[in-house]
Amino acid sequence: MEMTMSRIHSHERVLTATALVALTMLAWWHLIMQGSADGMSMSMPASSDWGLQMLGVSVLMWSVMMIAMMLPSAGPMILTYTRVYQKRRANGSALVPTWLFVVGYLTIWVGFAIFAALAQWSLHQSTLLSSAMGHVGPLLGGSLLIMAGAFQFSGLKQACLGKCRTPLSFLTTEWREGRTGAFTMGLRHGAFCTGCCWALMLLMFVGGVMSLVWMVALAVYLLTEKLLPRADDISRLVGGLLVLAGIALPLVMA
DSSP states (O other): OHHHHHHHHHHHHHHHHHHHHHHHHHHHHHHHHTBOTTSSSBOOOOOSSOOHHHHHHHHHHHHHHHHHHHHHHHHHHHHHHHHHHHHHHHTTOOOOOHHHHHHHHHHHHHHHHHHHHHHHHHHHHTTOBSSTTSOBOHHHHHHHHHHHHHHTTSHHHHHHHHHHHOHHHHHHHHOOOHHHHHHHHHHHHHHHHHHHHHHHHTTHHHHOTTOHHHHHHHHHHHHHHHHSSOHHHHHHHHHHHHHHHHHHHHHHHO
8 A cells, every 4th residue: 555655656746747847848839939030039019009918918928938937946846845745645634736836836927927027018118128029228237237146145035045945944834734825835935936036037138038048048047046056156156247247238338
C-alpha cells in the first residue's frame, strides 16, 4: 500500500511538472508567433489612439509574458507545495489541487500585467515611447535602469528574494488549510515574487516593450537569481551594473 501511494505521488508530481513546462512553452510559443518578421520584437495593431480594445490586447500580451517569464522560476515552489500537500493528505488532510496555488500565484502577475499595460498606454499617449511597442528615450531609460539597480540593494528586494528562494521555509511559515488557503498561499507567493522582480520587469520599457531578447535575458536572470547559491551577491553585482548602465545610457545616446 505504501509503495502504491508513493508511485501515485510520484506520478502526480510528474504530471504537475509536465503541466508547468507545457504552459510555459505554450506562452513562449504564443509570444514568438506574435513576433515581427525579424523575430526581435512583438507586433501590435497600429493605432495612434489607444481604446479599450488596444488596452485589452496589451493586458493579454503582458499577462502571457508574465507566465512565460515567471512560471519557470516558480517551479521549485510549486513542486515543493505538491510534495507538502501529498504528505498532509496521507495523514488525513483533504485533497487540495495544486492548480489553486498556481492560479493564486498567476493572479498577482496578471495584476502586474494590468499595471504594466496601463503604464504602456500612458507612456504611448505622452509620446514617451518610440512606438506603441517601442522603448523609452535615453533619459527615462537611464532613470529606470538606475532605479532597478538601486532596488537590487534594498532590504525589500532581499527579503522578498529570500522568501522566493526557500520554498519549504515559505510553506512552513505561510501554510493555510483548504482550497481557500491554497489560493491565498499562491497569492502571497506571487506578492513576494512581484516584490522581488517588479523593478526589473519595468526594464522592458528600456529594451523595447515585448522584446523577445529582453524577455529571454530577464527570464534567465530571474531564474538564476532564485536558484543559484550566493543570490545576494549576484543581485548586488547586477544592481551595480544596472546603475552604471543607467548613468552611461543618456551620455552614450546623447
